[in-house]
Amino acid sequence: MSNMTSFLKFLTVFTTILGSAYIYTGIRLVEGLSLSGLSVYLFWGAIIVLILIIPVSYFLSQVTASEWVQSFFSYFAFTGLGFFTILFSLVILKDLATLLFRLTQLSLWFTLPQVGEGTYFKFSISLGLIGVAILLTLYGFYQTHQKLKTVLVKIHIKDLHADLEGFTIVQISDVHIGPTIKGKFLNRVVARINHLDPDFVAITGDLVDGPASRLKQHLLPLGDLKSKYGTFYITGNHEYYSGVHAWISEIKKLGIQVLINENKVLHHQGATVTVAGVTDLKAGSIVREHATNPLQAIQGGENSDFKILLAHQPNSIFEAAGLGYDLQLSGHTHGGQYFPGNILIYLAQKFVAGLHTYKDMLIYVSRGTGYWGPPLRIGAPSEITKLVLSKA
Known part of the structure; x- marks a missing residue:
């Protein structure tokens, strides 16, 4: 019982940390994509599903005897986790690059040309990050299932x-x-x-x-x-x-x-x-x-x-x-x-x-x-x- 309690504590902490990363990523992407209205609710709904699917898949594995159900939800949960791990990393790299660029501006006696301040540019970058994350996820999935060296x-x-x-x-x-x-x-x-x-x-x-x-x-x-x-x-x-x-x-x-x-x-x-x-x-x-x-x-x-x-x-x-x-x-x-x-x-x-x-x-x-x-x-x-x- 103590092992189960420890694991549930770990799962709670893990989900909280993961949720924080997902929310940060969501905020940065919503800003860049200029979403509004229904699209915002759908976007955040998808993120909430991706946060909760990991603990849900674990609890399903404990209460159902169906291996098909277990595998389906586990694949969905862990593939989503992989995709968002990549996307979060790309967003962090983008934000660090932006911060470095602004610090460079402050340290120079002249002002560099303003790059990346336009709405279209931000939209393109945000959409590009999502696209790269999707492509890397698909490539990684293929490598896992087809390329055993x-x-x-x-x-x-x-x-x-x-x-x-x-x-x-x-x-x-x-x-x-x-x-x-x-x-x-x-x-x-x-x-x-x-x-x-x-x-x-x-x-x-x-x-x-x-x-x-x-x-x-x-x-x-x-x-x-x-x-x-x-x-x-x-x-x-x-x-x-x-x-x-x-x-x-x-x-x-x-x-x-x-x-x-x-x-x-x-x-x-x-x-x-x-x-x-x-x-x-x-x-x-x-x-x-x-x-x-x-x-x-x-x-x-x-x-x-x-x-x-x-x-x-x-x-x-x-x-x-x-x-x-x-x-x-x-x-x-x-x-x-x-x-x-x-x-x-x-x-x-x-x-x-x-x-x-x-x-x-x-x-x-x-x-x-x-x-x-x-x-x-x-x-x-x-x-x-x-x-x-x-x-x-």
Whole structure:
């Protein structure tokens, strides 16, 4: 009950903040578009619907058993959220540019030509911002549903054991099975992975977004994954919002090995590979016994020829570096997912996407296989990652 109360408080605060952004955007656009009469009421009615549809879609998901109804309202709510996030960002950029222009005028001894003061100019700019936001939303929606990339990454290791040349890992991350992503999408993912013929599959967290009682059937395709040494899974932050113990139980039923601050040593020809996994960085604040522990995770596997750490958040590397790991595989960031997230994400993450080096470790950060919230991808395409070990 306390978890539900906390979530409802979060939803209330989120809706209030979001509503404030929507109202600000509406005020700026009404002014620019010079709306009046009935058009003003219709405009504000649309904004109110977009504000309220998110909490409404959540409550509908709790009271209706119809997946079609849940998916329809969730798609409507989250696509609207994505559109307005983009539009709000564009309006803010426009207002900042206007403010900068006026400050420039004040700082100069002469007056610059008055640009953008006419009614027609304001109307054109406001209409243009809406048009750009619509086009970006449509593009992002298309990218999300049609462009699932397979990314090939070669991991060059100076002293790689000869028997590990060509050793292959396929990573998926941040699938977010939930309101708008279902088993049909996961079927596509599994078929693609099996075609890649990996030595093992890594699922680096945020696999689900909702309770196991409602969504467990959509994970069934994972039982068809094929690889030489099996599939390894670690928890992300969203599992802890969705009932982590129930999900771990369901995932184990599919034959997937769950790593909770532990490891599995693989014997590949004449070489050994340690596959270690830690819980999400925030796990300990929700489930105390799940506090992340990369030191514990490597114990017993320290002497392997190659040591891999699966850690949902890239920032786990700051604690893992120096413990003997060669490579960390992470997700969490979504690469920022879409504008303006793919710019703002750099304020919170040192490693956003791709392959990087930190001290004595390599780290690869997936942009994610699904998406969270708005079904949009702009500048950060979804990916299934094929990582191949190779001697430098």
